[in-house]
Amino acid sequence: MAVPGSGRPFNLSVITPEHNVFEGPVKFLVVPAFDGEIGILRDHAPLMALLGEGTLRLVTEQGTRRFRVSGGFVQVLDNEVSVLSESAAEA
Amino acid sequence: MSKTRDIRRRIRSIQSTRQITHTMEMVAASKLRRAQDRVRAARPYAAKLAEVISSLFAPELAEKYPILRQPAKLRRSALVLITSNRGLAGGFNVNLIRMARSLLGELRDDGVDVEFHVIGRKGINFFQFRREPMASRRQDITDRPSMEDARSVIDPLIPRFESGELDAIDVVYAHFKNALSTPPTRMRVLPVSPPGEGRGARAHNYLFEPSAEEILTTVLPLYVRNAVYRALVESAAAEQGARMTAMKNATDNADELIKTLTLQYNKARQAQITQELTEITGGSEALRG
Numbered sequence: 001m002a003v004p005g006s007g008r009p010f011n012l013s014v015i016t017p018e019h020n021v022f023e024g025p026v027k028f029l030v031v032p033a034f035d036g037e038i039g040i041l042r043d044h045a046p047l048m049a050l051l052g053e054g055t056l057r058l059v060t061e062q063g064t065r066r067f068r069v070s071g072g073f074v075q076v077l078d079n080e081v082s083v084l085s086e087s088a089a090e091a
Numbered sequence: 092m093s094k095t096r097d098i099r100r101r102i103r104s105i106q107s108t109r110q111i112t113h114t115m116e117m118v119a120a121s122k123l124r125r126a127q128d129r130v131r132a133a134r135p136y137a138a139k140l141a142e143v144i145s146s147l148f149a150p151e152l153a154e155k156y157p158i159l160r161q162p163a164k165l166r167r168s169a170l171v172l173i174t175s176n177r178g179l180a181g182g183f184n185v186n187l188i189r190m191a192r193s194l195l196g197e198l199r200d201d202g203v204d205v206e207f208h209v210i211g212r213k214g215i216n217f218f219q220f221r222r223e224p225m226a227s228r229r230q231d232i233t234d235r236p237s238m239e240d241a242r243s244v245i246d247p248l249i250p251r252f253e254s255g256e257l258d259a260i261d262v263v264y265a266h267f268k269n270a271l272s273t274p275p276t277r278m279r280v281l282p283v284s285p286p287g288e289g290r291g292a293r294a295h296n297y298l299f300e301p302s303a304e305e306i307l308t309t310v311l312p313l314y315v316r317n318a319v320y321r322a323l324v325e326s327a328a329a330e331q332g333a334r335m336t337a338m339k340n341a342t343d344n345a346d347e348l349i350k351t352l353t354l355q356y357n358k359a360r361q362a363q364i365t366q367e368l369t370e371i372t373g374g375s376e377a378l379r380g
Contacts, residue, residue: 015139017238017320019132033300048143049300050309072313073306075143077297082139086238086313 005042010079012058014067014088021067021088028059031074031083040076047076055091056083066091095363098356102349109345115179116338119331122234123270126328129235130267133317133324140314144283147307155304157253158311161282167204168259169226169248170194173322174211175330176230181337183265183273183330184213190275191263195223206257210244210323234327241320245280249312252281264322265329271336273329280318283311 009025029040032054038047053070072085152159172191174184191214198205206226209215215228232240251257259279266276299306 013135015136017133017136017241017317018129020135035300038300046297047300048147048297048303048306050306071309073143073310075139084136084139084143084313086316 003041005044008042009061010040010042010044010081012081012083014056014058014069014083014085016085016088021090022058022065024060026058026060026081029081030057032056032069033074038074040074040081042079044076044079044081046078047074049074051083051085056088095356095359098352098359102352102356105345105348105352109342109349112338112341112345116335116342119335119338123328123331123335126234126324126331127267127270129324130321130328133321137317137321140310140317144307144310144314147303147310152304152307156308156311157255158249158281158308158315159283160253160255162258165198165201165203165258167206167257168198168261169206169208169251169257170198171208171244171260171262171319172210172214173262173264173326174209174214175234175326176212176232177330177334178213179337180330180334181340183333183337184211184217187263187265187275188214188217190277194261194263194277203258208244232323234330236320236323236327238316238320241316241323244323245316245319249281249315257281262319262322264326265333267325267328267332270332273332278318278322280315283315 007027009027012022012024012026012029013020014022027041030037031040031049032052034050034052037054038049040047051069051072051074054068056067056069058065058067067088068091069083069085069088071087072083075082075084154160170191172187174187178184195205195207207218207223208227208229209218209225210229210232212230215225215230218225229244245260248257248260252260260281262278262280264276264278265273267273297303
């Protein structure tokens with residue numbers, strides 16, 4: 001039996017001041033929070049967390065992508081996830 | 092005889108000026124397009140930040156966190172003026188400088204000790220000439236401002252606001268409404284006036300990591316920095332818009348001038364020919380006579 005919410009997509013946007021780095025459906029997301037990684041699936045409870053330095057991983061139908069982020073925060077609400085960071089570069 | 096040559100010389104000179112202004116108009120138009128894209132790209136981040144802050148903000152936090160303090164009375168403040176490094180943009184810099192001067196005067200009349208920071212060569216030159224003391228002058232910000240630029244402008248000022256050394260930070264910049272309307276605007280970046288009143292968030296039962304207050308105090312400097320970044324980006328776009336309009340007007344004026352001068356030239360040439368003909372016929376009449 002799979003974890004509830006796994007395998008089903010939710011919306012993610014990764015936004016920096018300069019531009020939108022990523023926008024679209026993902027199946028799984030790991031963000032580097034200030035005190036360790038947080039994994040997010042569909043139907044995650046509303047969450048606001050500060051990010052530290054590290055790698056953000058997202059899993060889409062097309063595969064896994066990684067971004068280096070430093071600082072910022074993540075907001076989860078009703079299957080809309082926003083990651084805001086002053087820098088996010090594809091790694 | 093010499094009149095036609097004079098007119099021809101003027102036409103040629105105006106034509107080459109026209110070529111320059113026309114080229115500058117084209118260059119500004121293409122730079123404007125890219126600058127506009129950057130303004131647009133900056134919107135989602137700003138909107139999200141504002142949304143999060145307004146949902147986290149509660150008036151009672153203002154006493155606990157220095158970055159939220161709302162000074163009752165202004166004693167010392169900082170004014171940051173954003174102008175361009177290049178001219179030939181019509182009234183762009185003049186309008187910004189005028190606004191900064193009236194603001195300086197206003198604050199000083201209220202007994203505020205104002206510290207003046209100027210970005211852009213045009214503003215620096217003006218205030219240097221007026222012997223206005225400037226706390227910092229920067230010419231290194233290009234027409235493609237980055238977050239790094241914004242950080243270097245505002246980051247030294249934020250702690251000084253928190254410590255109580257400064258009571259307010261204002262930015263004067265050109266607000267980019269559209270390519271034709273770019274009014275000079277004053278924005279108070281600190282103290283932060285929270286966008287909208289605090290509600291919403293706590294109703295959603297958020298999990299906070301680490302806590303709502305910590306998140307707010309981390310996010311607020313991002314918000315302030317982003318406000319400055321947007322001011323820089325919008326000013327850069329506004330500068331190109333103003334230059335494009337100014338150069339378009341100059342090109343149109345040149346066209347107009349060339350038209351009237353060409354008319355004058357043709358008239359003069361015609362008069363000359365007529366006169367020569369009369370002289371020749373007059374001469375042959377006399378011979379026959």
